[in-house]
Amino acid sequence: MTPGPRPHVVIVGAGFGGINATRELMDGPFEITLIDRDNYHGFWPLLYQVATSGLGPEDIAHPVRGMFGNRANVHVRLGTVSGVDLDRRLVHIEDEADVSYDSLILAAGSSTSDFGIPGVDDYAFPLKTLPDAVRLRNHVLTCFERADACPELVDGGLLTFVLAGGGPTGVELAGALSELIGENLARDFPHLDVTKASVILVEMLDHLLGGFAPSSQAHALRTLQAKGVDVRLNTAISALDVDHVTFKDGSRIQTMTTVWTAGIRANPLADQLDVPKGKGGAIEVTRELTLPGHPEVFVIGDISASTDHHGKPLPQVAQVAIQGARHAARTIRRRIAGRPTKPFKYHSHGMMATIGRRAAVAEIPGGLKLRGTLGWLSWLGVHLVFLVGFRNRVVVMVNWAWNYLSRDRASRVILRDDSSTPSGQHRA
Template sequence: MVVVGAGFAGLNATLALCDEPVDIALVDRDNYHGFWPLLYQVATAGLGPDDIAHPVRAIFADRHNVSVRLGTVVGIELDERQVLLDHGEVLDYDYLVVAAGSSTSDFGIPGVSEHAFPLKTLPEAVRLRNHILTAFERADADRAAVPDGLLTVVLAGGGPTGVEMAGAISELIGTNLALDFPHLDVTSARVVLVEATDRLLGGFSPRSQDEALETLRAKGVEVLLGAPLARVTASGVVLADGSEIASHTVVWTAGVRANPLADLLPGEKARNGTVVVTADLSLPGHPEVFAVGDVAAAAGRSGEPLPQLAQVAIQGGRHAARQVAARLAGKPTRPFRYHDHGIMATIGRQSAVAELPGGLKLRGSMGWAAWLAVHLVFLVGFRNRLVVLVNWAWNYLTWDRASRVILEDTSRP
């Protein structure tokens, strides 16, 4: 069988099938599994890129029925039961699990693709970190450029990623960069969080939303609610009411859609391009093909659309694997039942909101401790967990976001 994507869904599908009598080709365009909930920490110099990534081959080194393939899937031939890779390799399958995740959507807002920084991949996080650190270097050399928005970071989207980025950037600027640039007035730097609706953290309870708003404002983040973006330009953003914010750094955290591979699959698509699947997560009319994780529009117990979250992907991947095993054993498949483990978002040092099953809500340092523990548990790889734990402890004790390196090739002739 073939599994496309070694993210949360594909990795868990493959792990759950390792002991079954199947040969699995696991394909990914990258040679690592990325832990995206901590991506914003790479962008804000809290962690290094390989702290949150784990080589896929290392995970399956002792699994002789798993063949890891590095390549981008460019075609899926359902009739021939073949997957085509960009370098020309063709993989045959009896069963296929499509777990290619999601990609950035600009919602059709002019200028987002050209001028804003997306935050979906490790190279994008490193590029953003380079850009923020370089902006401070440039401002230190030319203070006259600061009023032009050189030190203004605009975060578009008040969901968990926007909130987490806002808290982390304000801490990076207020602590480390203030010390690194003693001759620069870092209080002139601005962090502006722009959200189209009148609430941060949609999907959380009003109390958690209020807590996020108060905490960010206390950190000096300017939060603009009910402020949809009209366009992004080379020199900043224009809001729907016509007001402008000069900024050299606009971070787009607002929109995702299904990975373009979804378009290669037949059948109905949901609003964000995700593949509508049957109750057992297979493709309608193709019981041998499963779509799981961010690429799929799976439904919860009451038919509600499930969100694009790591837990949905992990459980969906495991479920698809169990259905393949059931089919191999000649048994019927079962519908997917999602178990809600809650939602959480960190707002900065010692501050997070966590809403757990059973109505349990944690805030402040309790929420933060829960957030730290959950992220450490789900991070793949013992070394990664250890390195992240040491980094966090170091940061907690010293306030030092240690990964403040600009990783660009400056060795021009």
């Protein structure tokens, strides 16, 4: 099915890559079909705030049709892409007719990697999607409700929260969870000894925030420790079970909650394509971000094993997806206009991670490093700018202001129709 006589660009995924590619192409002479398995664009950098009751799920999601619904040449489709026939230029969608393309932009993102560690798939909470965040929020709040009813369960690890992975997500989650417990749940549960709750951040390397400068890593470590987070560096998890974590040295921790932020791999859609793959199953691409031998197929963002102009692998972060999307869209436009195309060149905008209230590390290109309140304010500003949708920005800003002034995380809500564990059983 091709919507019209103009070149048809199919974009798979309405994440950071997909929406930026659509924006860049929609004023051009194209028919665009944007396909996503969800009807919203999710702002994943704030997912941990949904998991820790700081924001509601709708605050960080924006309906895709709301972004492009009034554009006659943008066709938004809800559907799960199950494969691509590269020779016949067809995209397969589960339970629906195939969609043909002249150009294809694959931007389906990533999924969690369990690194082959037994029990991760069954017992760990992933944090990649909105349902993941709501499930984790339900679970944490349910653990406190159960501990309030049966305090003897606390000794069995009911209020022990293990976070696997000391990257930005693990650090941000650790800071926010310790604040949720210390500031809100301590007030909500006056009869429970909340000091028995613990947040344990486990990292196999000897530092947090890989890729950041050593001074930022040390600052993050000190700040988390000051918040009462038990940070365990040089510690590797060897197995998970329903009520405990086992470490490589044979020691164990009783816990009902392990959040897995440690591993990332390409979206499973990559496995469906018979093309060369790199680390984590990510699809290898040319310098133009196209599939080797298929210049009409662009692969961008987390699903792509893209590199900088020195051949160094690029990280799986939003800026890489956004800039890759703009590059793919501009290349398509240049080709249509008969102009020469250019190789992809990535420009780093720096890195940042928040550690909690008035605490963050931000590294700006040129060597400037911001910490504490300044780092935190710059983190807030950048996230508000990139958050899609005026309403979302206002709601998030109001929530943050409310939280800052009152120390109240308003979304402490258990949605009972959602399961409280990754495997769908109520464990807590």
